[in-house]
Amino acid sequence: MNTQTNPAPQFYLTAPAACPYLPHEMERKVFTHLVGERAPELNDLLTQGGFRRSQNIAYRPACETCRACVSVRILVDQFKPSRSMRRVLAANADVTGHEYPAEPSSEQYSLFRHYLDHRHQKGGMSDMSILDYAMMVEDTHVNTRVIEYRLRAEGSGIEERPSGELVAVALTDRMADGLSMVYSFFDTDRERRSLGTFMILDHVRRAKAMGLPHVYLGYWVKGSRKMDYKTKFLPQEHLMSRGWERYDGESSD
Template identity: 60%
Template sequence: MTQHSIDNPQFYLTSPQSCPYLDDKQERKIFTYLVGKDADHLNNLLSAGGFRRSQTIAYRPACEDCKACRSVRILLPFFNFSRNQKKILNKNRDIIRVIKPAVATSEQYDLFNRYLCYRHRDGGMVSMTMGDYKAMIEETHIDTIIIEYRLRDADSGITGTSRGKLVGVALTDRLDDANSMVYSFFDPVLDRRSLGTFIILDHVRDGIASGLSHLYLGYWIEGSAKMSYKTRFKPLEILSGGGWTRLD
């Protein structure tokens, strides 16, 4: 495996391609590899600089004429759950979280496939095979976990685990003082549970209990319907040329 020095990482620039969020725009990304013994530390530094992780690659938008994609993170010590968010947590109180190593299963993939076909059938990920999914989950050199969300069953209170129905999954990176949500998906037919919101709120709740400073949510584009949900988690910090500032 190629080793990359944390003091002098090598960065690369992708060629232009169609933007998946804004019509008539071209996107480019700058990226580097997260491999070797310093991968965790480098991922911490790059996350604070607005990078995201995909398998063994850390990337950030580097578009020539557009700065619409902005990295956002929740400021956990000052987070207050709204009345509606408390209702969502209460509505899903029969769901138990199970933390596992980053290992893909066929059960996860079946849920992942149903989620994509229902929610993102026009997206590029819908054609992913089990092998592709396994690579997305397992190809990592950093501290990464899978959180499975299952309906509580009769065994849950005895063993502290659950074998109930799988209704959600989150791939999460654990940083020094924060967590970063890499990707999450859920049962698309359980609309009334607001599972997408619940999974984020569960990360918020766990991060607060663990004394973490932030929860990274990825990129936000003002005016993009696909990303508008992220502004419901306040206080939210946004990265700009002057550093991280609170988004009002």
């Protein structure tokens, strides 16, 4: 009889590096590989424990002097859009979202490149090539999907791949207890549409339709202005030292 068990995942620690969110802070990460048949199950457990996925790596902050990064997830069944969020939904009534396997395209990369050039010129992803982008999308051993958001083309009907203009893309993992938004990007020239907010609202709708209780948004960093938007989707839970705790922050309305 074969009594051999699957090996436990091995965890590693990165060297200190400058924090991309808070000045004068240094970051370290603990990470492991997500490969093989157990990858989906392991991804679920690690995400629930505060990890994030990038390609076939799961990581979380392990900084020595800072605990500013807090994992955030929206409570789908209790979520109520604010007035400003309802305006975003109305402004994007002509946008349709379609879900596909995790396969890249040159059209996606063109929008991704435009997004980086306008929003993240000095970020760690700023020099990503089309091959790097393809790896970001394809290198996954879990249930990952690409959701393309397009303007509804005039006169278009039911098509396998709609032909309207691509305005936003989300790379999303489906887990046992929710949807995890791994990465998303959008047309920065359409600022009035608030497409980033719209994609989160659409993920809440999708999760609810699937009977999934959470939408995972990654890390919120208090003191980082570019992360403030994550705490507007209420109610939500934050992963603290004692586990997931409900957060009912003040609405911006």
